[in-house]
Amino acid sequence: MTVPSGPSSARGALRAAFTDEWGRVVAALIRLTGDWALAEDCAQDAFAAAAKRWPRDGVPRRPGAWLTTTARNRALDGIRRSTTEARKLREAAVLLASEGPEGAEGPQGAAGGEPGEGDAEDAIPDDRLRLIFTCCHPALPMEARVALTLRTLCGLTVAEIARAFGTTEPAMAKRLVRARGKISHAGIPYRVPSAELLPERLDGVLAVLYLLFTEGYAATSGPNLVRESLSGEAIRLTRTLDRLLPGQPEVLGLLALQLLHDARRPGRVSADGRLVPLEEQDRSTWDRALIAEGAGVLAEALRTGEPPGPYVLQAQITAHHSTAPTAAATDWPAIAACYERLAALTDSPYVGLGRVVAVAMSAGPDRGLALLGDLRLPERLPGNHYVPATEADLHRRAGRQREAAEAYRAALALVTNEAERDYLRDRLAHVE
Numbered sequence: 001m002t003v004p005s006g007p008s009s010a011r012g013a014l015r016a017a018f019t020d021e022w023g024r025v026v027a028a029l030i031r032l033t034g035d036w037a038l039a040e041d042c043a044q045d046a047f048a049a050a051a052k053r054w055p056r057d058g059v060p061r062r063p064g065a066w067l068t069t070t071a072r073n074r075a076l077d078g079i080r081r082s083t084t085e086a087r088k089l090r091e092a093a094v095l096l097a098s099e100g101p102e103g104a105e106g107p108q109g110a111a112g113g114e115p116g117e118g119d120a121e122d123a124i125p126d127d128r129l130r131l132i133f134t135c136c137h138p139a140l141p142m143e144a145r146v147a148l149t150l151r152t153l154c155g156l157t158v159a160e161i162a163r164a165f166g167t168t169e170p171a172m173a174k175r176l177v178r179a180r181g182k183i184s185h186a187g188i189p190y191r192v193p194s195a196e197l198l199p200e201r202l203d204g205v206l207a208v209l210y211l212l213f214t215e216g217y218a219a220t221s222g223p224n225l226v227r228e229s230l231s232g233e234a235i236r237l238t239r240t241l242d243r244l245l246p247g248q249p250e251v252l253g254l255l256a257l258q259l260l261h262d263a264r265r266p267g268r269v270s271a272d273g274r275l276v277p278l279e280e281q282d283r284s285t286w287d288r289a290l291i292a293e294g295a296g297v298l299a300e301a302l303r304t305g306e307p308p309g310p311y312v313l314q315a316q317i318t319a320h321h322s323t324a325p326t327a328a329a330t331d332w333p334a335i336a337a338c339y340e341r342l343a344a345l346t347d348s349p350y351v352g353l354g355r356v357v358a359v360a361m362s363a364g365p366d367r368g369l370a371l372l373g374d375l376r377l378p379e380r381l382p383g384n385h386y387v388p389a390t391e392a393d394l395h396r397r398a399g400r401q402r403e404a405a406e407a408y409r410a411a412l413a414l415v416t417n418e419a420e421r422d423y424l425r426d427r428l429a430h431v432e
Helices: 007-033 036-057 063-081 083-099 127-135 142-154 158-165 169-186 195-217 228-244 249-263 288-302 310-323 332-345 349-363 365-374 386-397 401-412 418-431
Strands: none
Touching (some): 007 036, 007 127, 007 142, 036 142, 036 169, 127 142, 127 169, 127 228, 142 158, 142 195, 195 228, 249 288, 249 310, 288 310, 310 332, 386 418
């Protein structure tokens, strides 16, 4: 069954389906075929088919099921054509026959109705979590684990992932190819590991979920600042991970961090789509129930008695922001102290940038600018607009309009998100 729609609404539905369903489709195909490259290729084919058919035939009632079945049929075609994959063909044919695909574009372009409610993808609800754990196998370097999951699970482009890591696009492309090859050659299994093996995978999984949430909360590129479905997916997977590892403080810390940030999402963007800085947000729009839940999860993490790790410390910082009744009442010295402890645990330049802001807000903008130079952040985050944007804001607060304007121009030359670009233009106009 399809829902009649025009070309514009079909395009909107396709964009939403890509954000919501890419990871689900790819994960289901990897489970089916065991071939990562084939899974991505067939997922792309399914979205290309949707781009042609949905404007003409209408948007399916269950877009994700339509895309999954179309991609599976494409995979079956590919396996059928490969003489060396007879065994996989038999396995795939049995699975597809048992699922009875209806509705999507079938082999050789055949069409029928939609997959029924008994589709096998619903029988294994944690396919994407399995995919994360496979990507986070200890045989892979940490950065490769995170990058591969962001590409495969979330559909982020190589350029977006490279920007998140502060590296070049060609270097990230090579890293992804090597990671896929390692999984294939080492025979890394596609599953959630047994309980005794979970801890050694945890750091990589947490890093993936953190970056997934971050990309949803503050998109690297595109017209929208927020990709709500990505941040929502990160929260869902982190809750699932918490059920797998109950009482694990860093899992709880990450979940608290996500909830506290997500609670402030309604105030981050104005009605006309413009970015609203934290100090100017209407705090009455924040989700107080979500803040209370996040604070409760943070308290649970602290009750474990273990020294706070990076995610617990970041959750504490976010809690200070989220529970302050006004911007002026924010406890910046406490936030700066949290950043000091966090900097002792990680050498991340992004942590350094947050520390610069906290020091500037608690001890004055010139102290922040001095720390910015001491940490060599422009050299450590080349091409990142947040460094000149922070420098510009500190000069603005210090009353140095010319220096602020120069730094805002530098940030505008680097920013890729349109909402953030508009915000920086407004700030530049203000200081000019």
